Amino acid sequence: IKMDEDKQISGGTAVELTKAGELSDGLKSRFRHLASLQAAGIDVDDATLRTILKSQIVMVAYNANGDVISATEVQEPGVLDAVFADSKAGNAISQELGAIVEGGAATFKLWAPTAQDVALIIYDENLKEETTVAMKEDSATGIWVSEAQSNVVNKYYRYQVKVYHPTTGVIETRLVTDPYSLSLSKNSMYSQVIDLDDPSLMPQGWSDYERPTVKK
Structure with missing residues (x-):
């Protein structure tokens, strides 16, 4: 996945995110540097989520006209723990x-x-x-x-x-x-x-x- 000088994204498969409001108090306490930010959600099944986590993940923000205004790769440690390691999930x-x-x-x-x-x-x-x-x-x-x-x-x-x-x-x-x-x-x-x-x-x-x- 790449973004050129004109902020055009190429490569990969787009998965639309939804607004998820604020982070829970537990997540705010664990990731204090993210506490003031708005959360986004993803609606996919477990198998798709696990496939995504094995890939390059880039979050892209668009304005109302559909123009790219920002893009960043995603830090995965928190979601890896939640999906695979947590005792209530995979229990690794x-x-x-x-x-x-x-x-x-x-x-x-x-x-x-x-x-x-x-x-x-x-x-x-x-x-x-x-x-x-x-x-x-x-x-x-x-x-x-x-x-x-x-x-x-x-x-x-x-x-x-x-x-x-x-x-x-x-x-x-x-x-x-x-x-x-x-x-x-x-x-x-x-x-x-x-x-x-x-x-x-x-x-x-x-x-x-x-x-x-x-x-x-």
Whole structure:
């Protein structure tokens, strides 16, 4: 979506907004810098809303003659929380994320509701690429999940994420580490799958250590 020097908008699909009055007291308290502004509403179904949130979003204001008077991209964190993370919505906030080890295998979960596609790339102990695993999104939570992968404990991994990037203004495919990493390689270039219940990772005397009581 672009606006030229003559304020003509090109690209994208237009979705008309409606006036929604003032923000609720809860939203005013949370987003105080927006408290005095008028709110706009959008009337679409859940599936359409989730598709929109994976796209470039530009809000355009027109005058009575239909001329563009202003345009700005939209900051999404608030709506992402409301749609995917809130306990009354997708409830992603209650989900376990990262490389989850169980019974010698690991399942990978990444919260990336704005991503258009995510793949898991596994590397061996020498950081040589071994395999690429497709991931599926739970549309309610925005969490991408892999099938359980065997023989990956202590190996390395990254995610290949296809997503709109607001800085460049285009859809990009990037390799990223896991924000829920429990361990990383040198210089934090790769995430590592580890089992925190593995005795070899525990300091000497860890299992017998008695945690002190802290009085308030």
